[in-house]
Amino acid sequence: MTRTVLATPYAPTGATGGSRRVISLLAALDRLGPVTLAYVPFSGEEPSRELARLEQLEIRPVAPSRGLARLRTYTRARAAGAPDGFARGASAELASVAVEAAGPDGRIVADGLSAGAALLGVMRRRPVIYCAQNLESGFRGELDDGGGSAGLERFERLLLRRAAQTWVPSPREVALARELAPGADVLHVPNVVDVARIATVGPRRGARRLLFAADHTYPPNRDALGWLLDEIMPAVWAREPAAILTLTGRGLPDDLDRRDSRIEARGFVDDLPAVYAASDAVLVPLRQGGGSPLKFIEALACALPVIATPKAAAGLELVAGEDYLEGDDPDGLAAAAVTAFGPVGDQVGAAGREAAERRYSLEALTEILRAA
Template sequence: MKAPRMLWAMPYLPWPTTSGGKLRQFHLLRCLADRGYRITLLVQSKTPLDDEARCTLAPLVERLIVMPRRPLKHPRTLAGVLFSGYPLLVCVNGFAPGLEARFEALLDEPWDIVQIEHSYALEPYIAALARRGQAFVLSEHNLESGLSAATYQRLPALLRPFAHIDQRRYRRWERNALANATEVIALTEGDAASFRAISGRSAHLVVNGADTSATANLAPDHSSQRVLFVGNFEYAPNLEAVAFALDEILPRVWQALPQARFAVCGYQLPAEWAQRWPDPRIEWRGFVADLRTVQRDSSVFLAPLRQGGGSKLKVLEALAAGLPLVSTAQGVSGLGVHDREHYLAGESAEELAAATIDLLQSRDLATRIGAAGRRYVREHHSWEHAANQLEQVHHSLELCA
């Protein structure tokens, strides 16, 4: 069987895996490379390609092409926001003549699969795809028109009117992007239904995953009394979740269990947090390259998310590691897990604190919940399972070509 030739365009380097999106892309890239795909990876990146990323990605691809993304406050971005009618995220990632030219030249080659990650990254490619009549897959990680609300809430009051305008712009762009793709990928059934409602066309499910083999023998440390949170802190819902945890949830936990600790891990950890919350029981870990090192030293994973969308890789990774989970409904969105079986649920600070205390106080409960969560991820969310789903989408694309 001929090895598929794939042109895969991403708006970020998938290494290091400092965000959920990067983690997903790296593992799917790894799985497809293992299956013989001949991949040309075209990346527009705000960070330069360093030796570590080059050495990690080079064995997985035939070609790695990295184009620099202009600075966020570049005049071309501002002009796009003011005059193009496109939403901010599209303007940040679009209007890139060098990238457009490189993509156009690549389309002169024969491809079995062309895949674009994120509707907000589509602008540099959409005209060339239409001119060539090139079939392509659009992989959309979230319902971006809804997700952007969390970011807009952090804007100064004077900019709030622009936020409403920008949301309307994104809904229009999203509808156009989904309608023009040959095949659309969603990460959850809920997002797939939303995409169908927006565009009138079906969407395929390719779930988020976890590296179940890497964490198969990992055992959390119940005696550590350490509560763990992981997130990319360029993402507004993670910022809000930490504030919720430290202002309202952990103080209630500490009333019952003063020895409990709270470890906060993730990329772009705000430096000012150590002054805002100076309690010595808080561990500001920052980006941890191998999460297993902190997962095995933790007792509970807390996901007090109240905003966002899609399924959360941080939660899947915690479940795969056998960590008992306490979460809001938003934290487990898109997952088929059940309260008291795979995790303990809560919405208010009181409920989340009580669930955390229960797991910290009862080794038997923590062990049972952790084992059930690990089984769920192994059965439904391994990266191999996600790669099988992605290959089915590619087969559909080839039938359409």
């Protein structure tokens, strides 16, 4: 059977949305045939233990070069147009291991811009799939590399044109990618969760507990947190004074508990399912970013009503008012939260779970990759 090699410049620990996407891809690919994860260890991090249950997965850590060899790789990536930060993450050794593991007939998938930079030369010799975490130039501002967002856009255009196929996480980014590189082969490969392994929440406790779960080191999530604390929750409390806000995820500020007694700042938690089980609804108040938020999909799979902005839902094929509740300003989000606390919230939660099973499950992803 044909082997697929997924090359990534970091260990997929599961702690970030990007690494969760990699883990889901590996799980789906494992159902289709032998698969190799080639990754560059960083600061001693190890791949998620979830990967141990994949029967056809081979894991290959790659030691990157140092000194002059590393400088040559960086220089080549920069000459090809890779922005500074992504060029620094490029590893010639990662490309070499990917080619060796795939053999002459295997399939290679480059995860993200740094892996794409490392495999640009390989793309001239054999087909390589570029897996985008997001279409970065679609939402990023200036980069500190002198090239700015225009430089990033040029590099993404090069990858889209040179890759045999590009996988992006949302229909919106399919359109953006085709606009950026007309004629490129672009496939919608959504972010998913293992819906079958996620227990539904119910019955809800009626505690009027709202949850915002996110990686707060990610700039769009930091912006959402500030908006949530400064404007959205005051609007919620004007309607429901007893509502409680639970915050989880790494990178939370230290003083949030002192800001208001109705805020529970939990930080990174090992047992997030228990936090979902104690919640009445989930907030996804994003104003920036691309792709499809995995915590949104996770909440849908829990059968919890999700309250989200149009921006947060833009990467998902969902119906506002049926699969989730939508608001585009603090008052609208607060009104949606009040609705979520009532019987409508149960209906929306059940519809969201069905949508997750249909479109954002591991089974759905497997069928997409089977046809890719």
